[in-house]
Amino acid sequence: MLKELSLKNFKSWKSIDKMRIAPITGLFGTNSSGKSSIFHSLLLLKQTLESSDRSLALHFGGERDYVELGSFRDAIYKHATKNSLTFGFLWELRQDLVINNPNNPDAPLLFEGREMAFSTEIISTEKKQLRVREFSYTLGKQKFSLKHKKGNQYSLPANVDFRFVRVPGRAWPLPQPFKFHGFPDQAVTYYQNSGFLPDLQQQVEDLFSRIYYLGPLREHPKRRYLWAGGEPDDVGVRGERTIDAILASYKSGSYISLGKRKRKKTLEERVAYWLRELGLIDSFRVSSIGGEETGLYEVKVKRGFQSAEVSITDVGFGVSQLLPVLVLCYYVPEGSTILLEQPELHLHPSVQMGLADVFIDVAKNRHVQIILESHSEHLLSRLQRRMAEGGLKQQDVALYFCSAGVEGSELRPLKPDDFGNILNWPKDFFGDRFGETVAIQEAGLERMLAAEEANQ
Numbered sequence: 001m002l003k004e005l006s007l008k009n010f011k012s013w014k015s016i017d018k019m020r021i022a023p024i025t026g027l028f029g030t031n032s033s034g035k036s037s038i039f040h041s042l043l044l045l046k047q048t049l050e051s052s053d054r055s056l057a058l059h060f061g062g063e064r065d066y067v068e069l070g071s072f073r074d075a076i077y078k079h080a081t082k083n084s085l086t087f088g089f090l091w092e093l094r095q096d097l098v099i100n101n102p103n104n105p106d107a108p109l110l111f112e113g114r115e116m117a118f119s120t121e122i123i124s125t126e127k128k129q130l131r132v133r134e135f136s137y138t139l140g141k142q143k144f145s146l147k148h149k150k151g152n153q154y155s156l157p158a159n160v161d162f163r164f165v166r167v168p169g170r171a172w173p174l175p176q177p178f179k180f181h182g183f184p185d186q187a188v189t190y191y192q193n194s195g196f197l198p199d200l201q202q203q204v205e206d207l208f209s210r211i212y213y214l215g216p217l218r219e220h221p222k223r224r225y226l227w228a229g230g231e232p233d234d235v236g237v238r239g240e241r242t243i244d245a246i247l248a249s250y251k252s253g254s255y256i257s258l259g260k261r262k263r264k265k266t267l268e269e270r271v272a273y274w275l276r277e278l279g280l281i282d283s284f285r286v287s288s289i290g291g292e293e294t295g296l297y298e299v300k301v302k303r304g305f306q307s308a309e310v311s312i313t314d315v316g317f318g319v320s321q322l323l324p325v326l327v328l329c330y331y332v333p334e335g336s337t338i339l340l341e342q343p344e345l346h347l348h349p350s351v352q353m354g355l356a357d358v359f360i361d362v363a364k365n366r367h368v369q370i371i372l373e374s375h376s377e378h379l380l381s382r383l384q385r386r387m388a389e390g391g392l393k394q395q396d397v398a399l400y401f402c403s404a405g406v407e408g409s410e411l412r413p414l415k416p417d418d419f420g421n422i423l424n425w426p427k428d429f430f431g432d433r434f435g436e437t438v439a440i441q442e443a444g445l446e447r448m449l450a451a452e453e454a455n456q
Contacts, residue, residue: 006088009077011037012409022398023363027373029402034409035373046208054178057130072124088119102193111139120180137200165192216342221312221320239324245331278354321346329362337369344376356382377430384420
């Protein structure tokens with residue numbers, strides 16, 4: 001689970017220094033203020049790790065990737081290609097990482113803990129090739145790095161309490177790393193005591209394999225869905241694999257924990273519960289058409305208790321837009337991180353408020369981290385209410401206001417107190433609501449006066 005994020009020279013962000021990431025993190029602000037770019041930084045690293053090309057320091061993406069960022073020049077702040085891109089993050093591991101001291105098995109452990117930090121700095125050469133200038137892993141007081149020397153040569157800098165020991169023979173230089181985080185294979189073969197280095201890079205890969213993303217534009221519902229029996233990793237960027245996920249979860253016999261002493265539910269049952277709780281429909285089910293051997297399925301819903309059952313295509317658009325959000329929240333493994341862009345799109349204000357309760361539920365009971373980008377004051381107000389009621393702790397929420405400044409995007413942490421009141425509410429956070437109210441009253445008064453004068 002992510003705990004901090006740092007960026008330097010990425011898109012509209014000149015710098016973000018140790019942005020706190022909580023179990024529920026909300027990014028609010030005006031259009032083109034840099035909210036989505038924060039998501040893009042994580043998705044850029046995720047798609048790079050998933051790329052089959054080990055030589056690419058960064059994979060800026062194409063049509064089938066999470067994001068398509070163009071080139072280094074497009075991604076770097078103010079297109080200043082002489083500068084470097086820096087990404088850094090701190091996260092909590094799924095379980096304790098134990099590293100013995102390879103120099104002396106009887107000595108104290110080199111590291112034992114569940115918190116790790118990583119940073120990487122990437123430049124573009126004169127030949128417009130990407131190069132990792134340096135990356136480093138920090139575990140407590142220990143720091144292990146790979147640093148560029150010259151050409152394609154790299155070195156392992158000495159640590160304060162640990163020094164890498166070369167194998168006998170000629171001291172060959174290390175080649176370039178793979179991707180933005182990986183020690184070259186020679187880092188293990190050229191040294192006697194470096195066998196633990198692959199364990200470090202595996203932690204980064206594990207972290208990003210558990211980050212999932214759902215974009216703001218979701219697919220329209222269909223009357224029929226074809227399922228070949230596969231188990232998707234997620235619901236897809238546009239929610240195109242939502243029904244596949246429901247069917248795969250049912251086939252595998254998976255159940256969702258709702259907390260201590262509560263009966264576990266299937267994914268379909270949990271989704272149906274929230275659709276009812278949010279007032280959208282009364283019942284929801286996925287059923288086969290002509291038997292499971294056909295591979296064809298349909299989604300049937302009832303708007304009210306006494307309503308006729310109809311296809312999901314025959315009810316309001318909001319149901320199909322909310323469905324991927326709900327399924328993703330309860331389908332991903334516990335301990336995952338979900339990035340959601342504008343989850344409130346096409347939803348009634350009351351449903352937007354209820355969506356906050358969904359996020360609180362999965363954060364508490366499934367330990368799923370939610371990072372969302374939103375324009376919804378209704379969603380935010382429900383988070384504030386739950387803090388005021390004591391059902392949501394202040395430390396479990398991180399709220400930010402993004403704005404466009406003279407030197408690029410600016411990040412302002414919002415400061416809620418224990419009762420949900422935001423102590424540093426930005427001006428015109430959700431537009432000038434007070435100003436609009438005053439303008440309405442003044443306009444109405446002017447028309448009334450004008451009408452009275454006309455009748456005199």
